[in-house]
Amino acid sequence: MAKLIEPITKIYSVSDISKIVRRTVVPRRLLFRGQNVDKPLLPRIARIASEKKIPYEDLNGIERRMLARLKKESPPVLNGLKPATDWEWLSIAQHQGLPTRLLDWTANALAGLWFAVAVDPKEEGDGVFWVLEVEQENEKSPSRSDDIFDSARTFVFQPFHIDQRIVAQSGWFSVHRYAEGKGQFIPLERHGRFQESLTKYAIPAPRFSSLRKELRKMGVTQAALFPDLSGLCAEIQAECLGSWRPLRAI
Secondary structure, three states, rough: OOOOOOOOEEEEEEEEEEEHOEEEOOOEEEEEEEOOOOOOOOOOHHHHHHOOOOOOHHHHHHHHHHHHHHHHHHHHHHOOOOOOOHHHHHHHHHHHOOOOOEEEEEEOHHHHHOOOOOOOOOOOEEEEEEEEEEEEEEEEEOOOOOHHHHHOEEHHHOOOOOOOHHOOEEEEEOOOOEOOOOOOOOHHHHHHOHHEEEEEEEEEEEHHHHHHHHHOOOOOHHHOOOOOHHHHHHHHHHHHOOOOOOOOOO
């Protein structure tokens, strides 16, 4: 993993993001993820399964049923989108809030920071900003024949640009394999092939508000990252009432 020349442990301003990016010595693809609370790097379907104690055998069937229902009932509201594979369907589902085995990442560092600070945390503690240096062997371009529910390993991929939100957010995903031997999904920060490529930075909760103001001045807003009517309304609310509301859980 490339080391930072002068390590930064906390983010206080947007300028710290540029320092983090500039000081990465070895040029690799960088992906970013912001969270307003420090929780494991697990997709939402895995977090739900853990909370509700759903066996994987049941979870796999639930995932497939949710996707089948989405395919069947969504055409009237797809607005011209024509997903052709389960990878495309699941990418759209993830960006519209359906729990999947995908975890959101972005190639845009400022977008990653926005996702961390957009909503004040309900729990005590700092937010976090993750940087993933993508090793070539951990990146994949899925083929139409690949079964997203039966992946042999965990990897990252760039979805096809068939959804406005994916494009606006420079979206990438990690798709998580269920480790049958351990009976669980493995958090990315504990995964043998990823943990050395990840760096975590803390974002002090008292800095959230000032960081939002900085990002807004730079054009990073809900309306920009969610280029639809819901994003516009959320941004108007934030600017006029000073309150932010999340458009989806990540």
